[in-house]
Amino acid sequence: MKALLISHDSQLYAELASQGAARVPPLKMAANRASMRDALDRPVAEPPELLIIDASDATAGDVDLLERLARTYPSASMMLLGGQQQPDLLIRAMRAGVREVLPLPLVHRAFHEAMDRIAATAGKAALRDGKVLAFIACKGGSGATFISTNFGYALATLADKKVLLIDLHGQFGDAALYVSDQKPQMTLSDVCSQIARIDGPFLESCLVHVAPGFGVLAAADDPAQSREAKPEHIDTILRVARQHYDFILLDVGRQIDAVSLRALDTTDTIYPVLQLALPDIRDARRLLDIFRSLGYSLENIRLVVNRYEKGGKLRLQDLHSALGAEVVHTVPNDYIAVTDSVNQGVPVLQLARTSAAARSLAELVEMVTARRVPESKGLFDRLFGRGDSDY
Numbered sequence: 001m002k003a004l005l006i007s008h009d010s011q012l013y014a015e016l017a018s019q020g021a022a023r024v025p026p027l028k029m030a031a032n033r034a035s036m037r038d039a040l041d042r043p044v045a046e047p048p049e050l051l052i053i054d055a056s057d058a059t060a061g062d063v064d065l066l067e068r069l070a071r072t073y074p075s076a077s078m079m080l081l082g083g084q085q086q087p088d089l090l091i092r093a094m095r096a097g098v099r100e101v102l103p104l105p106l107v108h109r110a111f112h113e114a115m116d117r118i119a120a121t122a123g124k125a126a127l128r129d130g131k132v133l134a135f136i137a138c139k140g141g142s143g144a145t146f147i148s149t150n151f152g153y154a155l156a157t158l159a160d161k162k163v164l165l166i167d168l169h170g171q172f173g174d175a176a177l178y179v180s181d182q183k184p185q186m187t188l189s190d191v192c193s194q195i196a197r198i199d200g201p202f203l204e205s206c207l208v209h210v211a212p213g214f215g216v217l218a219a220a221d222d223p224a225q226s227r228e229a230k231p232e233h234i235d236t237i238l239r240v241a242r243q244h245y246d247f248i249l250l251d252v253g254r255q256i257d258a259v260s261l262r263a264l265d266t267t268d269t270i271y272p273v274l275q276l277a278l279p280d281i282r283d284a285r286r287l288l289d290i291f292r293s294l295g296y297s298l299e300n301i302r303l304v305v306n307r308y309e310k311g312g313k314l315r316l317q318d319l320h321s322a323l324g325a326e327v328v329h330t331v332p333n334d335y336i337a338v339t340d341s342v343n344q345g346v347p348v349l350q351l352a353r354t355s356a357a358a359r360s361l362a363e364l365v366e367m368v369t370a371r372r373v374p375e376s377k378g379l380f381d382r383l384f385g386r387g388d389s390d391y
């Protein structure tokens with residue numbers, strides 16, 4: 001954690017620096033300003049997470065400065081040192097957002113207790129509230145694995161989201177191979193067999209890391225091992241995952257079992273993937289019937305049509321009327337780009353970013369994240385436009 005200390009007392013600075021360095025994780029005095037006015041005149045470029053304000057010389061008139069400081073660093077916690085002799089100052093300081101007031105000279109134990117409280121609150125605020133999205137193939141080979149893995153990569157790289165993909169295939173899971181050449185060291189069944197250890201860092205350590213914000217938890221490659229996974233394990237994994245990732249994508253195999261069913265129960269949106277052909281539509285109908293019988297709301301089920309080609313005999317409208325669920329997205333048939341990507345284990349967006357398949361995945365990212373980008377210069381322009389892209 002980085003702190004800005006506002007004090008002209010160099011001894012206090014040294015004392016806080018050494019107490020801060022002894023903490024785990026350390027508290028670093030990243031900057032020092034002599035007074036509140038100095039801090040307002042010379043704002044710190046990288047916003048601190050904590051303001052420590054020496055109020056031993058402060059007067060009631062300084063509260064305005066304190067309020068301005070709180071507005072300048074809205075996400076920082078505030079700690080006031082000294083100033084107890086001025087109740088008026090303290091009340092207004094509390095109103096300005098100061099949560100900790102400690103006397104001077106500093107009592108080290110009280111300082112560390114206050115820091116523990118600040119760290120706990122900051123930790124809670126930093127927890128994410130991830131969404132779980134499941135991709136499920138209506139028929140073998142519909143493209144659920146290609147779409148979920150490549151969509152995960154696109155979400156992480158284009159929208160800067162922290163994404164986890166869990167391969168829920170009980171057998172023959174291959175999601176990691178679609179976007180990486182690394183052999184998974186740990187799989188879903190390893191996580192399940194050590195479920196008591198689970199927390200954010202442990203989960204992260206079990207992933208195949210595809211991109212800085214994107215990891216895949218591979219399926220067990222041995223069917224005997226896959227039995228390690230129990231429905232209650234998946235509940236725990238998803239609960240922890242929601243706290244640490246923005247999106248958790250599930251690649252659900254066609255064989256719905258007790259584990260994938262439990263995962264689907266808590267999924268925010270289910271994306272059945274199908275191609276526009278009668279056998280796929282028949283299987284999609286069966287799948288939707290199962291979802292209905294399980295009491296899932298159709299509102300949370302959104303069809304994705306893969307390998308879509310305009311002008312075919314079957315139209316999207318026919319699909320809508322046959323299945324009664326909304327088609328939210330189509331991914332075009334893009335044989336060369338997709339086959340190259342799948343064969344090489346490199347995300348299509350990385351391998352062929354102007355391909356039709358990559359563009360379609362970028363569109364899906366825009367839709368799912370509902371990014372508000374100016375019309376003249378949307379994600380598309382920045383991604384595929386001339387060399388001024390942010391991505």
Ligand SMILES: Nc1ncnc2c1ncn2[C@@H]1O[C@H](COP(=O)(O)OP(=O)(O)OP(=O)(O)O)[C@@H](O)[C@H]1O
Nearest residue numbers: 137140141142143144145146307332333334335338
């Ligand atoms: N949009 C597309 N354009 C062209 N080819 C595609 C497209 N999507 C998927 N494919 C091809 O279809 C094959 C099957 O896709 P994928 O493995 O993703 O399907 P799946 O639904 O996961 O199947 P399974 O039931 O085996 O899990 C892939 O090897 C890929 O080459």
Ligand SMILES: [Mg+2]
Nearest residue numbers: 137144145146
């Ligand atoms: Mg698959």
